[in-house]
Amino acid sequence: MMMALWQAFVVSTHNLLPWFDGVIATVLIILIKAFALIMPLMLVVAYFTYAERKMIGYMQLRIGPNRVGPRGWLQPIADALKLMTKEIIFPSKANIYLFLLAPVLAIAPAIAVWAVIPFAEGIFVVDLDVSLLYVLAIGSIGVYGIILAGWASNSKYPLLGALRSASLLVSYEIVIGFALVTVVMIAGSVNLNTIVEAQRGGILHWYWLPLLPMMIIFFISALVETNRAPFDVVEGESEIVGGTHVEYSGMTFAIFFLAEYANMILMAVLAVLLFFGGWHSPFMGIPYLEFMFSWVPGIVWLLAKSSFFMFLYLWVRATFPRFRYDQIMRLSWKVFLPITIIWIFVVALMTQLKLGVWFG
Amino acid sequence: MAEIHNYTLNFGPQHPAAHGVLRLILEIDGEVIKRADPHIGLLHRGTEKLAESKPYNHSIGYMDRLDYVSMMCNEHAFVMAIEKMLEIEVPQRAQYIRVMFDEITRILNHLMWLGTHGLDVGAMSIFLYAFREREKLIDCYEAVSGSRMHATYYRPGGVYRDLPDKMPQYLESDFRTNKELAQMNKNRQGSLLDFIADFTEEFPKSIQQYDDLLTDNRIWKQRLVNIGIVTAKRAKQLGFTGPMLRGSGVAWDLRKKQPYSVYNQLDFDIPVGVTGDSYDRYLVRMEEMRQSNRIIKQCVAWLKDNPGEVMSDDHKVAPPSRVAMKDDMESLIHHFKLFTEGYCLPKGEVYCAIEHPKGEFGIYLISDGANKPYRVKIRAPGFAHLAAMDEMTKGHMLSDVVTIIGTQDIVFGEIDR
Amino acid sequence: MGKKFKKLIKNFSLSELRAGLGITAKELVNKKITVQFPEERTPISPRFRGLHALRRYPNGEERCIACKLCEAVCPANAITIESEMREDGTRRTTQYDIDLFKCIFCGFCEESCPVDAIVETQIFDYAFIDSREGSIINKARLLEVGDKNEDMINKTKLEDAKYK
Numbered sequence A: 001m002m003m004a005l006w007q008a009f010v011v012s013t014h015n016l017l018p019w020f021d022g023v024i025a026t027v028l029i030i031l032i033k034a035f036a037l038i039m040p041l042m043l044v045v046a047y048f049t050y051a052e053r054k055m056i057g058y059m060q061l062r063i064g065p066n067r068v069g070p071r072g073w074l075q076p077i078a079d080a081l082k083l084m085t086k087e088i089i090f091p092s093k094a095n096i097y098l099f100l101l102a103p104v105l106a107i108a109p110a111i112a113v114w115a116v117i118p119f120a121e122g123i124f125v126v127d128l129d130v131s132l133l134y135v136l137a138i139g140s141i142g143v144y145g146i147i148l149a150g151w152a153s154n155s156k157y158p159l160l161g162a163l164r165s166a167s168l169l170v171s172y173e174i175v176i177g178f179a180l181v182t183v184v185m186i187a188g189s190v191n192l193n194t195i196v197e198a199q200r201g202g203i204l205h206w207y208w209l210p211l212l213p214m215m216i217i218f219f220i221s222a223l224v225e226t227n228r229a230p231f232d233v234v235e236g237e238s239e240i241v242g243g244t245h246v247e248y249s250g251m252t253f254a255i256f257f258l259a260e261y262a263n264m265i266l267m268a269v270l271a272v273l274l275f276f277g278g279w280h281s282p283f284m285g286i287p288y289l290e291f292m293f294s295w296v297p298g299i300v301w302l303l304a305k306s307s308f309f310m311f312l313y314l315w316v317r318a319t320f321p322r323f324r325y326d327q328i329m330r331l332s333w334k335v336f337l338p339i340t341i342i343w344i345f346v347v348a349l350m351t352q353l354k355l356g357v358w359f360g
Numbered sequence B: 001m002a003e004i005h006n007y008t009l010n011f012g013p014q015h016p017a018a019h020g021v022l023r024l025i026l027e028i029d030g031e032v033i034k035r036a037d038p039h040i041g042l043l044h045r046g047t048e049k050l051a052e053s054k055p056y057n058h059s060i061g062y063m064d065r066l067d068y069v070s071m072m073c074n075e076h077a078f079v080m081a082i083e084k085m086l087e088i089e090v091p092q093r094a095q096y097i098r099v100m101f102d103e104i105t106r107i108l109n110h111l112m113w114l115g116t117h118g119l120d121v122g123a124m125s126i127f128l129y130a131f132r133e134r135e136k137l138i139d140c141y142e143a144v145s146g147s148r149m150h151a152t153y154y155r156p157g158g159v160y161r162d163l164p165d166k167m168p169q170y171l172e173s174d175f176r177t178n179k180e181l182a183q184m185n186k187n188r189q190g191s192l193l194d195f196i197a198d199f200t201e202e203f204p205k206s207i208q209q210y211d212d213l214l215t216d217n218r219i220w221k222q223r224l225v226n227i228g229i230v231t232a233k234r235a236k237q238l239g240f241t242g243p244m245l246r247g248s249g250v251a252w253d254l255r256k257k258q259p260y261s262v263y264n265q266l267d268f269d270i271p272v273g274v275t276g277d278s279y280d281r282y283l284v285r286m287e288e289m290r291q292s293n294r295i296i297k298q299c300v301a302w303l304k305d306n307p308g309e310v311m312s313d314d315h316k317v318a319p320p321s322r323v324a325m326k327d328d329m330e331s332l333i334h335h336f337k338l339f340t341e342g343y344c345l346p347k348g349e350v351y352c353a354i355e356h357p358k359g360e361f362g363i364y365l366i367s368d369g370a371n372k373p374y375r376v377k378i379r380a381p382g383f384a385h386l387a388a389m390d391e392m393t394k395g396h397m398l399s400d401v402v403t404i405i406g407t408q409d410i411v412f413g414e415i416d417r
Numbered sequence C: 001m002g003k004k005f006k007k008l009i010k011n012f013s014l015s016e017l018r019a020g021l022g023i024t025a026k027e028l029v030n031k032k033i034t035v036q037f038p039e040e041r042t043p044i045s046p047r048f049r050g051l052h053a054l055r056r057y058p059n060g061e062e063r064c065i066a067c068k069l070c071e072a073v074c075p076a077n078a079i080t081i082e083s084e085m086r087e088d089g090t091r092r093t094t095q096y097d098i099d100l101f102k103c104i105f106c107g108f109c110e111e112s113c114p115v116d117a118i119v120e121t122q123i124f125d126y127a128f129i130d131s132r133e134g135s136i137i138n139k140a141r142l143l144e145v146g147d148k149n150e151d152m153i154n155k156t157k158l159e160d161a162k163y164k
Helices: A002-016 A019-059 A075-085 A096-116 A131-152 A156-187 A192-197 A212-225 A251-275 A287-292 A298-319 A325-353 B047-051 B056-064 B071-086 B092-121 B125-145 B178-184 B192-214 B218-224 B232-238 B243-247 B278-305 B322-327 B329-340 B381-387 B389-393 B398-407 B412-416 C002-012 C015-029 C069-073 C108-112 C139-148 C150-163
Strands: B007-011 B023-029 B032-039 B348-356 B359-367 B375-379 C052-054 C079-085 C091-099 C118-120
Touching: A019 A075, A019 A096, A019 A251, A019 A298, A019 C015, A075 A251, A096 A131, A096 A251, A131 A156, A131 A192, A131 A251, A156 A192, A156 A212, A156 A251, A156 A325, A156 B007, A192 A251, A212 A251, A212 A298, A212 A325, A251 A298, A298 C015, B023 B398, B032 B389, B032 B398, B047 B056, B047 B375, B056 B071, B071 B092, B071 B348, B071 B359, B092 B125, B092 B192, B092 B218, B092 B278, B092 B398, B125 B192, B125 C015, B192 B278, B192 C015, B218 B278, B218 B398, B218 C015, B232 B243, B243 B278, B243 B359, B278 B398, B322 B329, B329 C069, B329 C108, B359 B381, B381 B389, B381 B412, B389 B398, C002 C015, C052 C139, C069 C079, C069 C108, C091 C139, C108 C118, C139 C150
Parallel strands: none
Antiparallel strands: B007 B023, B023 B032, B348 B359, B359 B375, C052 C118, C079 C091
C-alpha cells in the first residue's frame, strides 16, 4: 500500500510539472528520498551515542546520563547543542583549507554509501546492480578524511594516528574484500537485493551457517574499519589521546563523530544483509510461528537484527583491552587473510559438490 | 641527501596515561622508542623542607599526601621512625590495628593500580569494578579516622582512637525501595570489625572476577607478556624493591626478612615471579591482594578477642584522654605541652623502612634534640623505578610505554614529594 | 594429541573472550552502585571531619576562651586569633578566622581544644562562592554554623565520646 502511494506521488509530480521535461520533478524526488534517508539516520546516530553511554554505563555498574530530560533522553540534543556552539580552534600554521576539508571527506562517503542499502523489499533509494562493490568502493574513501585530518593538524599526535590508520584500514579492506568474495560466490550476484533474496526460507537458509568464520572475520574487520575498541589505536585515548581528532573542536569534531557512528551502523546493517537474511523473518519455514509473525513488516526484522549487532559493538568495547598497533597488522596479514583464502577454497568445494540448501 | 632525525614526542604532563604529572620526552623512530627521558618535579611541594619547620606530629599529615593512594603505610614508616628514636612501647592492640590497616591500604593501592593499568591498556570496565571494592575500604578509613583518604590516624605511641562499635548506614531516599536499602545495609549492622570480616568473605569472589576478565584474555597477554623485562641481577642493581623486584624472581619482602610490628606472628606467603615481565608483576600483585586478605582475616580474629589500650601511657608523647585532661592538673599540663610545643626527640639519627605496596618506603630522620626534626629524608620506591624507565622502554613501541608506566605503579606524589 | 586439539578448538572459538563477555553481560543486569548525589548521600561516620563550627554551652555562653591551642597546633597555620578581656571580665576572642583555603581538615584543632569549642561538623557540601574572602570564615559565621547545627553536632560528639 505504501508502494502504491509512492508511485502515485511520482506519477503526479511528473504530470504536474510538464515543462522542464520532468527534470525538476526527478530532482525533487531524489531530494525527498535523500532527506527521508538522512534525517532518520542522523537521529539514529545521535541516539546510538546515548545508547552507548547508557549501555556501557550499565555494564560498568553505573547508570549513564540520567539528568538531562526524563531519564536522560535529551542528552544527545544537549550534546549536539554544545558541539554546535563551541569555538573551532585552528592550530597555528595549519593549512586551513585542508583542515576544514578533512571532516567533509570523512562524512560524505559515510552518508553516500547509504544510498544503495535496501531496508525491505523495494525500499531503497537506488537499486544498483553492483551495489556491494559500490559500498566497498565508497566506504574506502573515508580513509582519506582521517589521513588528511592527521596531516592538516600540524601536530605530532594526529600524524601518528593518521599513519596508523592509513596502513590499518587498507589492510583490513583486503580482508573484508576476501570475506565478501565468499558471500558473492554463494549468492551468485553482487546486487544486495539479490543476496538477500537468495537467503529466503528460514533461519537455516541464511549465510551465517556455511560462512561462520567469515561472519566473525567480517565483524572483527568492521570493528577495525570503524576504529572501535579493541582496535581503536587510531584514536588511542590513552596513548595518542584522540589521535587524528585531537585538534578538532566544536562542529568539526561533531562531523567526525557522526561519520564514525554512521559507519558503525552501516557495518551492522551490512552484516545483517549479507549473513543474517536481511529483512526475512527468522520464523519462515516453521509452519505455526510463520503465520503468527507474518504481520511484522520486513524493515522491523532488519532493524531488530542490526540492533543486536550494534549492541555487540558496545559490549565488546566495554570488555576488552586494546591491541597494540603491530599486533593488529599481524592479525590481518598472518591470521585473517589465510583463513579467508582457505575458506574460499572450502566454499568452492561446497559449491561444486552442491552440499546443503544454499548451493544449487 | 636529507638527514634523518628521530621523532621527538612530548608525552606531556597533560596526558590521560601519565599518572600524575609526568613529562616524558620520547625519541621514537617510527613507533619504536630509541630513548625515554622523564622530567619530574612538576608536583614538588617541599615536603622535606616543610617538615623541618614543624613539630613531629604535624608532619604526619604531610606523609599521607606523599603517595596519595596508599596513605596509612606512609604514616606507618614515619611514626615507626619516631618511636624507634624515642624507644617507647606501642600496645599490642595498636600494633594489630596498624597491621590490619596496612594490609587494607595494600589492597586499596593494588585495586587502584589494577583499575588504572587496565584503563590505560584499554579495558575500561575493570576500573569501575575495582573502585566498587575501594569504596567499601574507604568507608572503613572514614569510620575509624573521620576522613576518606588522608587519615592522619597513626600517632607515635599507637593509633588515634579505637575502632568504632557502629558502622554508618545508608539513609532512606526516593531512589531506593526498602528492600534495596536493607540489602545495602546488610553488612553494616555490626561493628567495624564485622564489616571488615564481611569484606574479607566477599573479596575473593571479586578477585576471581578480575581474574576471569583479564588473566587469560589473549589481548591482555599480548599487551603484557615480554614487555619491560628486567632480570633479577639488573633489578637489584637498579634499586628496585617490592613487586618490581619480586616479579623478577628475587624473594625479598621486608615483612619476612626484617619483620616489624606484629608481622612475625602472622601467617602469610609472598608471591615471586619468574621472568620479570609486566605479566609476572601483574600476577604477583593479584596474588598479594589475596594474601593481604588472609592477613586481614587473622587480624580481625585477634582484635575481636583482645580488647585493650590503643595508645601508649607515656604522656610525654601521647595526649591523655579528654576526661582525665578535664579532671587532673598533670594531664592538663601534658595536654598543653603536647599541643603547643610537642615532644623532643633525643639527638641521633634513624632509618626506618616498611614494605609499602609499591616497594620499600623509608624515612631517614636526623634529630638534634629539638621538637622539630633536623632533616627528614624520604626514600620513595617509585623514584628508583621511574629512573629505570629509559632502560625498560628501549626497543619497545609507543603503546608499551603506557603499559610500562602502569606496571611500575608510578604515583607522582611520592616521586616529587 | 587430544590436548593439542582441544587447545586449538579453544583458541579458534575465542573461549576466554566469550567468558569475559559473559562477565560484563552479568554486570549489565546487576544492581547499580550509583548513589544519586544531591538527593541521596553516602553514609557518614560521627568522626567525619567537615566544616568547622564554634559551639556554645547550653546556657548560651560561647565556649571559646581564647587559649590559642588550636592556633598553635594547626599544621597549616590556618587559624588566626586575637583576644581581649570582655566587659564582664572574662577572656574571649575578638577575631577568630579559619582560612579554609589553607585548612587540611586534619582535626587537630578539635583534638586540642580543652573546652570542646571548635569542632568539625559533618557538613562537606558548603560552597562560599560569592567571593574569595567568603572562604576565610570568621567568628560570627562559625558561631552561626554552630547554632544552626547544634543538634547534629551534639549527637555526633556524644556518640564518639567514649573513644576519646
